[in-house]
Amino acid sequence: xxxxxxxxxxxxxxxxxxxxxxxxxxxxxxxxxxxxxxxxxxxxxxxxxxxxxxxxxxxxxxxxxxxxxxxxxxxxxxxxxxxxxxxxxxxxxxxxxxxxxxxxxxxxxxxxxxxxxxxxxxxxxxxxxxxxxxxxxxxxxxxxxxxxxxxxxxxxxxxxxxxxxxxxxxxxxxxxxxxxxxxxxxxxxxxxxxxxxxxxxxxxxxxxxxxxxxxxxxxxxxxxxxxxxxxxxxxxxxxxxxxxxxxxxxxxxxxxxxxxxxxxxxxxxxxxxxxxxxxxxxx
Amino acid sequence: xxxxxxxxxxxxxxxxxxxxxxxxxxxxxxxxxxxxxxxxxxxxxxxxxxxxxxxxxxxxxxxxxxxxxxxxxxxxxxxxxxxxxxxxxxxxxxxxxxxxxxxxxxxxxxxxxxxxxxxxxxxxxxxxxxxxxxxxxxxxxxxxxxxxxxxxxxxxxxxxxxxxxxxxxxxxxxxxxxxxxxxxxxxxxxxxxxxxxxxxxxxxxxxxxxxxxxxxxxxxxxxxxxxxxxxxxxxxxxxxxxxxxxxxxxxxxx
Numbered sequence: 001x002x003x004x005x006x007x008x009x010x011x012x013x014x015x016x017x018x019x020x021x022x023x024x025x026x027x028x029x030x031x032x033x034x035x036x037x038x039x040x041x042x043x044x045x046x047x048x049x050x051x052x053x054x055x056x057x058x059x060x061x062x063x064x065x066x067x068x069x070x071x072x073x074x075x076x077x078x079x080x081x082x083x084x085x086x087x088x089x090x091x092x093x094x095x096x097x098x099x100x101x102x103x104x105x106x107x108x109x110x111x112x113x114x115x116x117x118x119x120x121x122x123x124x125x126x127x128x129x130x131x132x133x134x135x136x137x138x139x140x141x142x143x144x145x146x147x148x149x150x151x152x153x154x155x156x157x158x159x160x161x162x163x164x165x166x167x168x169x170x171x172x173x174x175x176x177x178x179x180x181x182x183x184x185x186x187x188x189x190x191x192x193x194x195x196x197x198x199x200x201x202x203x204x205x206x207x208x209x210x211x212x213x214x215x216x217x218x219x220x221x222x223x224x225x226x227x228x229x230x231x232x233x234x235x236x237x238x239x240x241x242x243x244x245x246x247x248x249x250x251x252x253x254x255x256x257x258x259x260x261x262x263x264x265x266x267x268x269x270x271x272x273x274x275x276x277x278x279x280x281x282x283x
Numbered sequence: 284x285x286x287x288x289x290x291x292x293x294x295x296x297x298x299x300x301x302x303x304x305x306x307x308x309x310x311x312x313x314x315x316x317x318x319x320x321x322x323x324x325x326x327x328x329x330x331x332x333x334x335x336x337x338x339x340x341x342x343x344x345x346x347x348x349x350x351x352x353x354x355x356x357x358x359x360x361x362x363x364x365x366x367x368x369x370x371x372x373x374x375x376x377x378x379x380x381x382x383x384x385x386x387x388x389x390x391x392x393x394x395x396x397x398x399x400x401x402x403x404x405x406x407x408x409x410x411x412x413x414x415x416x417x418x419x420x421x422x423x424x425x426x427x428x429x430x431x432x433x434x435x436x437x438x439x440x441x442x443x444x445x446x447x448x449x450x451x452x453x454x455x456x457x458x459x460x461x462x463x464x465x466x467x468x469x470x471x472x473x474x475x476x477x478x479x480x481x482x483x484x485x486x487x488x489x490x491x492x493x494x495x496x497x498x499x500x501x502x503x504x505x506x507x508x509x510x511x512x513x514x515x516x517x518x519x520x521x522x523x524x525x526x527x528x529x530x531x532x533x534x535x536x537x
Contacts, residue, residue: 055372058372058375214393214394215394217392217393218392218393218394218395221392225403225406243392246375247371247375260348260371261345261346261371261374261375263346264345264346264347264348267341267346267347268300268341268346268347268348270301270348271303272303272304275302275303275304276303276304279304
């Protein structure tokens with residue numbers, strides 16, 4: 001089989017604590033204990049011991065209720081947060097042997113700008129509302145080159161706008177004039193601008209109404225088709241994750257309680273929490 | 284006579300569901316099933332409702348994780364892989380390249396035209412989009428899906444039209460192993476006829492089929508192997524010995 005290639009991304013034993021941390025933290029939290037706050041030192045164990053690999057062309061879904069640690073995990077992966085423990089390797093950084101979390105801040109910025117694209121649930125987090133839509137998409141491109149030139153960047157923005165189905169005529173309007181669904185498309189265009197090798201989506205469709213949700217999902221699916229870009233999508237919307245991903249991790253109280261092929265986890269869930277989750281979903 | 288290659292060996296397959304929400308109720312769906320298929324076989328699983336026919340298909344496709352046992356499958360590259368245990372990414376690759384599964388229900392993204400839904404597996408196999416769409420249209424034509432529907436969304440189709448889109452999608456990837464779960468349940472006689480024609484062609488192309496059929500009549504001439512599943516009577520411990528290799532094709536198929 002062809003599946004011998006190295007993974008694009010490997011996350012090993014990633015943990016993120018908010019608080020001082022004590023020797024009891026890990027034992028006192030988790031799905032068995034039913035909470036993610038350590039009784040002894042009040043540390044929040046946002047996620048603990050998360051490991052996975054991501055291969056070319058794969059979409060990995062991370063599902064779980066609010067507070068299960070899925071967004072903390074994604075923030076660590078985008079190098080926005082420094083994890084308490086763990087390491088992460090990217091195929092294109094230091095021959096795949098360099099721990100991204102150990103990089104200098106400067107290296108992290110470069111990695112973020114070049115290799116990682118992110119789309120947040122709220123456009124306010126990912127976009128500068130007072131700037132034009134075009135400027136928002138241009139920003140990562142401007143950061144990439146030492147002597148940016150206007151016309152190639154402008155051309156790239158026009159290309160990205162048509163890729164995400166935004167009207168090119170509105171390129172120079174402030175992004176705050178745009179509707180929620182369009183702002184989400186601007187975020188996607190911005191994330192794709194530097195041709196990243198990994199796209200991170202944090203609840204990309206959660207704030208949108210159903211018709212817009214469907215069109216954004218359709219767009220993500222199409223981008224994935226056209227580019228084969230690996231994607232990690234975090235969402236509590238099971239239907240969206242089911243549609244997008246081939247594999248999923250189910251998180252609860254900061255731990256991965258189950259992982260597997262998406263259709264298998266939905267059809268044959270093993271962990272009590274996953275069974276509850278699947279049984280509660282509106283089909 | 285040409286000696287046929289074995290391509291699927293199911294050995295002592297067991298599947299038990301534990302329902303944690305119902306006080307850890309255990310439901311035993313399969314208890315030690317064994318059978319094999321040769322290349323080009325058209326196998327049918329038979330037995331009364333609830334005996335685990337669909338469970339067998341889903342274990343092979345890994346929609347269910349088998350509790351124990353082996354599902355050895357011979358890949359196009361000539362390697363034996365245990366589908367019950369192999370890595371997820373290998374399962375994904377096999378699903379993309381070699382193993383298709385059709386259920387009674389079409390699951391597809393909303394607002395994607397039928398011809399693209401059908402072309403998708405081809406594109407994933409690396410064929411260019413226009414060629415994939417052309418092949419998709421040919422398959423939709425063969426299965427008698429009206430041309431005016433090709434650009435419409437399958438979610439708006441009738442049951443039979445949806446099912447034909449579902450079948451077209453599975454046929455188009457030219458699988459080595461095709462799993463089907465009552466694929467003709469919602470089709471009329473004419474549509475079934477066109478499905479049987481495509482299946483005949485696939486059989487000539489050495490596709491191995493394992494299927495569950497509600498209405499056996501129209502596909503009967505294609506069947507080369509019968510895998511009977513026997514319900515577990517109280518006091519009996521396992522299926523083992525009840526469906527040994529020698530009983531294939533004997534009398535159960537009526």
